[in-house]
Amino acid sequence: MLRGDVVNPEQIARAHHIVGRRRELRAVLACLQAGRNVLLEGPVGVGKTALARAVAMGAGRRWLRVDGDGRYTEAKLVGHFDPPGVLERGYVAELFVPGPLVEAMQTGALLFINELNRMPEGVQNVLLPALDEGMVHVPHLGTIQAAEGFGLIATQNPAEFVATGQLSEALLDRFELVRLLHQDAAEERHIVAQDATCEPEPEIIARAVELVRATRHDPRIRRGASVRAAVAIADLATTLDGDLRLAAELALATRIELADARETPFGDVLADLEKKVAAGVTTPAGPGT
Numbered sequence: 001m002l003r004g005d006v007v008n009p010e011q012i013a014r015a016h017h018i019v020g021r022r023r024e025l026r027a028v029l030a031c032l033q034a035g036r037n038v039l040l041e042g043p044v045g046v047g048k049t050a051l052a053r054a055v056a057m058g059a060g061r062r063w064l065r066v067d068g069d070g071r072y073t074e075a076k077l078v079g080h081f082d083p084p085g086v087l088e089r090g091y092v093a094e095l096f097v098p099g100p101l102v103e104a105m106q107t108g109a110l111l112f113i114n115e116l117n118r119m120p121e122g123v124q125n126v127l128l129p130a131l132d133e134g135m136v137h138v139p140h141l142g143t144i145q146a147a148e149g150f151g152l153i154a155t156q157n158p159a160e161f162v163a164t165g166q167l168s169e170a171l172l173d174r175f176e177l178v179r180l181l182h183q184d185a186a187e188e189r190h191i192v193a194q195d196a197t198c199e200p201e202p203e204i205i206a207r208a209v210e211l212v213r214a215t216r217h218d219p220r221i222r223r224g225a226s227v228r229a230a231v232a233i234a235d236l237a238t239t240l241d242g243d244l245r246l247a248a249e250l251a252l253a254t255r256i257e258l259a260d261a262r263e264t265p266f267g268d269v270l271a272d273l274e275k276k277v278a279a280g281v282t283t284p285a286g287p288g289t
Helices: 009-015 022-033 048-058 074-078 083-089 100-107 121-133 185-195 202-214 227-239 244-252 266-278
Strands: 038-041 063-067 079-081 096-098 110-114 135-138 142-145 151-156 176-179 221-223
Touching: 009 022, 009 048, 022 038, 022 048, 022 151, 022 176, 038 048, 048 063, 048 110, 048 151, 063 100, 074 079, 074 100, 074 121, 079 083, 079 100, 096 100, 100 110, 100 121, 100 135, 100 142, 121 135, 121 151, 185 202, 185 227, 202 227, 202 244, 202 266, 227 244, 244 266
Parallel strands: 038 151, 038 176, 063 110, 110 151
Antiparallel strands: 079 096, 135 142
């Protein structure tokens, strides 16, 4: 899909098993069709990467993936000259090893940067001329011009997540923002049924989803779990003959962050949430909970 091409979002959703997310899918496709760059923002586990991959593949676009972290360097993003070759022959073009940014620009591919706001500021700044003018200057090589079709899709977790930072105003101004929240209970049950590998019973799926959703608005929990945790609980409970408590202990210990683990131990919080779910004290039905 190049600028102006029209792609059917329903076909992409069906082909790539996207549950719900029609509004977000249409938004990302519209941005790419208009030649705009996209920033997907949302908590861990809401499907940012899956949505980006589905759009790229559904539109027949080649894409290159980069995972952001604080140690990522400008040379990794742009590329580098082969050191032994430079010592022998100097800075000649055939010794340049393109990084994902230059490769995407040269081939007209989509560059996907996962967790862009974990990248160092210097790496983020390299993107500005590429997004502004479709070009990047490489020392000893010259200016690389972007081929038709080059574009950028990036994701970021909300700023309150560990090891994340705020993108600069200059960089944000080059993106269109698409926010992804947690989906409603019915869609999350559908996702668990679709993604679970152990064929859990509907009752186990429903209890797993309600338990995970309860973690998102309990004041003792700073960061609740995603539907990914519900998939894990449903699979584990199935292999444990319905032991939801043990399944939840295994799945949630690494997926939630307590506000104060000394004041409210994990086991106590989990026991309370289980009682609420068993008693039918359910979470709100709307998205974002």
